Every structure is written in C-alpha cells, then in structure tokens.
Amino acid sequence: MKRIPAVGVVLDSARESLVSSSGGLLLAQTVRVSGLADALSAALAPWRGRRAVHDPGKVICDLATAVALGGDCLADLGVVRAQPGLFGQVASAPTVSRLIAALAGDVDASLAAIRTAHAAARDAAWAARRPLPGRAGSRGGGQVIVDIDSTLVTAHSDKELAGPTYKRGFGFAPMCAFVDHGEHGTGETLALALRPGPASPQNVADHIDALDLALAQLPEHERAQVLVRADSGACSKKFLGHVTDKGLEYSIGYAAHPTVKAAVEAIPVQAWRAALDGDGDPREGAQVAELTAWMPTPVRSTRPGPQEWPDGMRVIARRERPHPGAQLRLTDIDGWRITCFATNTKGSGWTLPVLEVRHRQRARAEDRIRCLKDTGMANLPFADYDRNQIWLAIVALASDLLTWTQTLAWPDQPPSQPQVRRWEPKRIRLRILSVAGRIIATGRRQLLRLPRDWPWNPLIDTGWATLNTT
Numbered sequence: 001m002k003r004i005p006a007v008g009v010v011l012d013s014a015r016e017s018l019v020s021s022s023g024g025l026l027l028a029q030t031v032r033v034s035g036l037a038d039a040l041s042a043a044l045a046p047w048r049g050r051r052a053v054h055d056p057g058k059v060i061c062d063l064a065t066a067v068a069l070g071g072d073c074l075a076d077l078g079v080v081r082a083q084p085g086l087f088g089q090v091a092s093a094p095t096v097s098r099l100i101a102a103l104a105g106d107v108d109a110s111l112a113a114i115r116t117a118h119a120a121a122r123d124a125a126w127a128a129r130r131p132l133p134g135r136a137g138s139r140g141g142g143q144v145i146v147d148i149d150s151t152l153v154t155a156h157s158d159k160e161l162a163g164p165t166y167k168r169g170f171g172f173a174p175m176c177a178f179v180d181h182g183e184h185g186t187g188e189t190l191a192l193a194l195r196p197g198p199a200s201p202q203n204v205a206d207h208i209d210a211l212d213l214a215l216a217q218l219p220e221h222e223r224a225q226v227l228v229r230a231d232s233g234a235c236s237k238k239f240l241g242h243v244t245d246k247g248l249e250y251s252i253g254y255a256a257h258p259t260v261k262a263a264v265e266a267i268p269v270q271a272w273r274a275a276l277d278g279d280g281d282p283r284e285g286a287q288v289a290e291l292t293a294w295m296p297t298p299v300r301s302t303r304p305g306p307q308e309w310p311d312g313m314r315v316i317a318r319r320e321r322p323h324p325g326a327q328l329r330l331t332d333i334d335g336w337r338i339t340c341f342a343t344n345t346k347g348s349g350w351t352l353p354v355l356e357v358r359h360r361q362r363a364r365a366e367d368r369i370r371c372l373k374d375t376g377m378a379n380l381p382f383a384d385y386d387r388n389q390i391w392l393a394i395v396a397l398a399s400d401l402l403t404w405t406q407t408l409a410w411p412d413q414p415p416s417q418p419q420v421r422r423w424e425p426k427r428i429r430l431r432i433l434s435v436a437g438r439i440i441a442t443g444r445r446q447l448l449r450l451p452r453d454w455p456w457n458p459l460i461d462t463g464w465a466t467l468n469t470t
Contacts, residue, residue, distance in 0.1 A: 019083050021069055022437030022448055023460060028065070029467040030085060030405040034125045036397070037061040039117035046357065047102050047110065054091040059099050060114065060394060062090050067376040067398035070429050074100070074381065085439045085446065096110045104386035114393045119217045122188070122400070126219050128470050131181050131188070133408040144222050145180040147188065147365035148216050148230040150201040153373070153380060162384040163197035172198040172380065175206045177214035178368045180229075180361070181407075183278075185421045186402050187368045189396040192216035192377075194389045201233040208242050215246075227251060227345070229362045235342060237309055244310040244344065253360040254315055254340040263294040264317060264338060275318060276353040278361070286320040291340070312344045318356050367424070374425050375399050402428065408470055409463030422458060431456045432463070 041057030048056050063086065066077045074096055078372040081090035091099075103110035114418045115286045125131075132144060155162035155171035162171050177191035191213035195206060208228070215223055228243050232253035243250045255262070267289055275286035281283050299368040343357045376395040380388040403423055419429065435454055450457055 007053055007379070007421060009371070017439045018436065019086060019439060019448065021079060021083065021433055022086070022435050022450060023433035024069055024080075024083070025086055025448060026405050026409055026432065026460070026463050026467060027068055029464070030125075030401060030408060031061060031065070031469060033128055033408055033470050034404055035123040036052070036064075036117070036121040036401070036465065039120040040114070042108070043113040043117040043120075044103075047099065048434065054089075054095055054108075055464065056099055056103075057117070058088075059091045060085060060098055063096070063394050064397035064401055067394060068401045068425075069224065070425075071375050071432055072379040072381070086448075100382075100387055100390055103390050104384060107389055108384040111393055114397070115213070115217070115392075118397060118400070121404075123219050125400075125404045126222070129184065129408055131185055132183050133184070133402075134181075136439060142222075143225045143227055144218060145179045145182075145229055147180055147187075147226045147368070148176070148207060148210050148214070148228065148234060148364055149365045149369065150175045150199075150206075150233065151369045151373075152197075155197070155380065156329070157383070159380065159383050159388070161196040165197045166201065169197075170195050173197055173201070175199075175210045176365070176369060177210045178365055179214075179365055180419075181327075181403075184419070186371070186396075186403055186424070189365065189368070189372065189399045190217040192372070192392045192396040194380075194385070194392050202236070204236045204238050206236045207236075207239050211239075225249075227358075230360065230364075240310050240342065247336050249343070249345050251341055251343045251345065251355070251362070252344045253359075253362075256338050256340055259280065259296050260291065260315070260317065260338065261338055262280070262296055263291040263315075264319075266294040272319070273352055276357050277318070278357065278445075279287070280357075283320075286318060288356045289319050290318060290352060291315045309342075309448075310344070312346070313342050314344065314346075314463060315340055315342050315361075316352055316355060318360075334336070346387045371424050372399055375402070393431070399425075405463075405467075409466050411460070418456075418459065420463075432460060435460070 039056055040060050041055050044056040044060065051265055062080050063077055069079060071079060074093065075088065077096060080087045084090070085331065108421045150173055151166060152165050152169055153172045153174060154169055164170055165173055173195045174187070174195045175195055176461045178187045179190055180187050191210045193210060199206065211228060213251065215226065227250045228248055228250045230252050232255045235252045235254050240250060240252065271289045272287040273289065275283040275288045277283045294316060317338055317340045319338050321335065322337050343355060345355060372395060375398050377392065380391060382388045382391060405424065406421045406428065413419050413421065437448050440449055450460065
C-alpha cells in the first residue's frame with residue numbers, strides 16, 4: 001500500500017501583504033453600480049449619532065458583503081475589516097453590535113428603511129441590465145414571476161420565539177418571496193420575513209404580506225405583468241382574491257380534495273393531453289387535463305370571509321405513474337398520482353401542457369431557499385427575535401449582491417464558456433470570490449494582482465471589465 005507523500009511546502013512564519021478574497025472587488029464594484037451603500041446611508045441616517053465615525057449604511061453594506069463572501073455571524077465581518085484596500089475602513093465589532101441593537105430597538109422602522117434602500121438599489125441594477133428574458137412591458141416575454149414559499153430554520157438553542165415547527169423540529173418558519181430569472185439565471189430575494197416556529201405554512205395573512213413586500217421591491221413599471229406562483233399552502237379564497245384584485249396572474253397549487261377526485265372520474269378519457277418536460281418534449285407517462293367544467297358546485301359556507309373562488313379561476317390536473325419503488329398515496333386514483341394547480345392565465349399560446357410546465361418550475365424556489373441557507377440564513381446568530389429580523393434583511397441584501405454581480409458582470413456568456421449566471425453561491429465563492437491576490441502600489445495607482453495560473457482568471461477579467469463599463 002502506497003503512502004501519501006508528505007507536503008513539500010513548509011509554512012513560513014513571515015507574512016506578506018496579500019488579499020484573501022480578491023474576487024470581493026467585484027462585489028464592491030456591484031455596490032457602486034447599484035448605489036446600494038448610498039441608498040442605505042440615506043435610509044439609515046436617523047440611526048447615525050452626531051459623533052459617529054462610521055455611517056450605518058456603510059456598516060450594513062459591509063455586513064452584507066461579509067455574508068456574501070460566506071460569513072454567517074457578526075464576527076465574520078473581520079474578513080472584510082482585514083482588507084481595507086478592497087473595502088475601505090470597516091467598523092469595529094462593538095460598533096457593529098451597537099448599531100444592530102439600535103436598529104432592533106425600532107425594528108419596524110429600520111426594516112422599512114433597509115427595504116426602501118434595497119428596492120432603490122434593485123431599480124438601479126435592473127436599469128443597468130434587466131435580468132429577465134424579454135423586454136419590460138412586452139406581452140408574454142416581459143412576465144415577472146414571483147415565487148412565494150415558506151421554509152424552516154433550525155434553532156440549536158433557546159432563542160426568542162423559536163418553537164416547535166410543523167415538521168416536528170424546533171426553530172423558525174420564515175416566509176420567502178423571490179423573482180425567478182428563468183433557466184438562464186438564478187433569482188433574487190424580494191421578501192424574507194422571520195416568523196415564529198409554530199407559524200403555519202398555510203397562513204393567509206403571511207402570504208398576503210409576503211406578496212405586498214415583494215411587489216414593493218420590484219421596479220414600478222415591472223409590476224403590470226406579475227405572475228404569482230406558490231404551492232398549495234397559499235391556495236385560499238382570500239389570497240387568490242387578493243391577487244385577482246391587484247390585477248395579477250397566479251399559478252397556485254391546488255390540493256387534491258374529494259371534489260378533484262370526482263372531477264377526475266367525471267372527465268372523458270380524451271380530455272387528457274400529453275404533458276411536457278422542461279425542454280418542451282413529451283413527458284413519458286404523464287398527462288394533463290382541465291377540470292374546471294367538471295368541478296362540483298361548492299356548498300356555500302356560513303363562515304365570514306370570501307365565499308367563492310375568484311372569477312376566471314381554472315383548475316388543471318396532472319397525472320403520472322409513480323416511479324418504481326414509490327409508495328401510493330390516498331389521493332392516487334387508479335394508480336395515477338394526481339397533482340393540481342389553479343390559474344387565471346388565458347390566451348393564445350398558453351396550452352395546458354405549457355401552463356403545467358410553468359407551474360412545475362416553481363420548484364426553483366427550493367433552489368433559492370437552499371442558496372439563502374448557504375448565505376447566512378441557516379444560522380440566526382442572535383437570541384433576540386428583532387435582531388434576527390435585522391439579520392434576515394442583511395441576508396437578503398447579501399443574496400441579491402451576489403445575484404446582481406452575476407447579472408451585471410456576466411450578462412451574455414457564450415455556450416462555450418461557463419454559465420456564471422447559473423452558479424450557486426458556493427461555486428461562485430470558490431472559483432471567483434475567494435481567489436487570493438496582492439495589492440501593488442505604483443505611481444498614484446493601486447493594482448490588484450491575481451495568481452498567474454488561477455483557472456478562472458479570464459472570467460474575473462471579463463466581469464471586472466463589464467462592471468467598469470456599466
């Protein structure tokens with residue numbers, strides 16, 4: 001058996017002036033293009049003391065940068081603090097802690113201020129380069145898809161308002177809203193609201209609040225063609241009525257109630273159409289059909305609130321044979337797995353298979369949630385609930401800072417090159433942001449030199465050049 005050879009390099013106790021996260025220069029340039037630091041500075045001006053040295057907006061922006069680089073607590077700001085050549089002067093740990101405490105002392109006002117700055121920076125980033133396919137205001141191609149979903153964050157200690165979750169864990173249940181960039185990109189975080197652990201994934205008020213926060217984050221001229229997508233937890237008469245009253249489209253999961261079973265048994269066999277996969281090809285063993293005309297007339301409820309589903313609602317079902325080894329469910333009918341969704345989308349080109357594929361792509365929200373948990377959300381670092389709300393606002397900023405960098409720096413990568421816009425945070429940190437470098441002073445300029453053989457140098461060069469011309 002061969003032994004692994006000893007490392008041929010000896011650690012030298014001498015130190016050089018190196019920068020460990022040179023790729024963070026791209027994040028700093030994205031902050032400049034989006035105007036994020038200036039927007040935060042203006043919004044958080046009421047929280048700046050008369051003798052304060054560090055601007056609160058700059059502090060929050062530095063925290064977002066640290067989280068984007070992989071940090072998950074306030075102490076990780078030390079990574080940014082140690083590199084003033086890239087990020088400027090950074091506040092000390094006590095100063096940062098005092099600011100978070102001050103913001104948490106008036107959490108509603110401070111969250112509103114941070115979200116206002118976040119929306120202003122998004123306006124600037126989208127004005128520089130719209131991340132969605134198509135053109136704003138164009139029919140069909142300009143559609144903005146907003147995904148709403150809740151998730152669970154485990155708490156490993158007794159934190160304020162942490163509690164048992166519906167999946168028998170212990171922690172919190174944030175409600176999230178994202179804008180989907182489609183198959184050629186990732187997505188952005190529009191809303192990230194902390195909720196106590198026992199909060200229900202079907203809470204109507206929380207879904208309405210998440211949608212309203214998400215719409216406020218979008219540029220105003222982008223709100224006319226919004227499609228709201230969610231799972232069956234959001235399927236309620238009140239929420240769909242709220243979406244309809246705003247003039248928006250929706251594609252919401254619809255539970256397979258007994259009325260659905262009755263409709264499935266009533267529709268003729270020829271009503272089923274072949275389903276499609278994500279590439280537009282027929283999906284073997286899967287079919288779709290519209291159930292609207294065969295749904296039984298509901299019995300009117302005596303409870304207060306909306307008594308009817310909104311006008312124009314369609315119920316579409318998909319049936320598919322479960323994969324080998326899958327256990328059958330009570331809602332499976334004659335060996336078919338039935339899933340449904342409700343939508344109000346009509347018009348030329350929106351066939352049943354196309355609508356079903358569009359709804360199934362809601363699963364991208366799960367990818368966005370996973371990325372958020374890799375960008376600071378998996379660890380809520382404070383015992384205090386209000387401080388953790390501020391932390392989630394910083395996580396949302398960090399997530400979008402990464403996404404804006406991808407959108408602005410690498411807008412049109414040819415197929416022969418890596419599709420950086422589709423990279424998740426872990427990959428972009430490893431390949432782009434974590435590269436080491438050396439700052440060289442020459443004349444009146446400072447130059448950042450990267451390693452000679454770093455495989456992704458061409459991507460960094462391209463991204464830097466693109467950001468400097470944006």
